[in-house]
Amino acid sequence: MTIGFASRAAASTCALCTAGLLTLAPAAASAGTRTDPAPSPGSGARTATGTRAASAAAPDALLYRSGTQVRPRAGAPVVPALSARSWLVADAGSGAVLAAHDAHRRLPPASTIKTLFALTLLPVLPVGIRHTVSEEELTGIGPGSSRVGVAENLTYRISDLWNGVFLSSGNDAVRVLASLNGGWKxxxxxxQDKAHALGAHDTRVKSPDGYDAPGQVSSAFDLAVFGRAGLQNPDFVRYCSREEAVFPGRDDGSYAIRNTNRLLTGSDGVERYPGIVGIKNGYTSGAGHTLVAAARRDGRSLVVTVLNPRRGGAHAVYEEARTLLDWGFEASGRVDAVGSLDALRGASLPGSPAQPAAAPALTTVPAARDDGPERTVVWTVSGTALLGAVGTGLFLRLRWGPAVAD
Structure with missing residues (x-):
């Protein structure tokens, strides 16, 4: 079924209601007190290895220090020396940050910001709905943008467009999905509201597809927050872990697309990482190479962010992520946390992190099936998200009829 103009307007209204429900509770908690944390003060190298009592007093404050932060116990592996301008490795289950370098340094994120785009739109755009693309929806795509090949006057399932976003990093697919969500602005x-609700206060969204724009920044901390939140959404995991898909073309044709995350696919001279889940890579001339990645081993999941390696060429971002994942799994139980990805959820204080909020309860469930193998993921459903999803689904069923299965 095709979404017309009036239907898109109605869908946008319903999406707004859902987004409001999703952000209402954390927004209320932080009303009148929210201020953005100060940018990283510098780029010196420093390791937090002082006395256990002193560093345990406020471990999240370590993430605001410049340089490398780690709290090793006896026998812990040496934290790797990387060339990235900023990086972070965290336990995806607990949110504990195992080590980081300039975690809150604000840098251009490139297409890794598409993780936040997906977290914002996946809950409100049913994947089975079909939509015919207009010429207007494809205007404004930046020169040199990555594209999946969305064409005007062709009809696509929403799930096709998500494949284009996650696998091909298609800015054309992002444009169309954004138009169904009420427009670019x-x-x-x-x-931006979603980022604040998740406690990601370094992020400034100007261009939802990650194309370089004045003032658009994020941080290794924020991007790890987005990656971890994505691991709690079965649809997000299904798309970000998919290596290949078939994308519709003209004249009832189609063509294969392949994920550009080489750590996932093991292509172009990069070896696939054992236990890799995927997530999102990116590149722009302003951001350099960027990556958010996650992997599982022996019942444990890690999420890493690597931003703009300064040595090693185009593949350095994957190899430095590999090094961080290896270190993180080896360091399990041998380091104390230097912070938490939940620390700023709901509130922030001037110049210092807020008290950590309770981590969301995680439940292991089988991922939704499409044309790929079944995967096990962690999935969190809050009461407000469930209410919004039910309301959206009821409206769409009444307005458009049953959705086409993905």
Missing amino acids: VTAERM
């Missing part, structure tokens, strides 16, 4: 605003 509205989508950027909702992404």
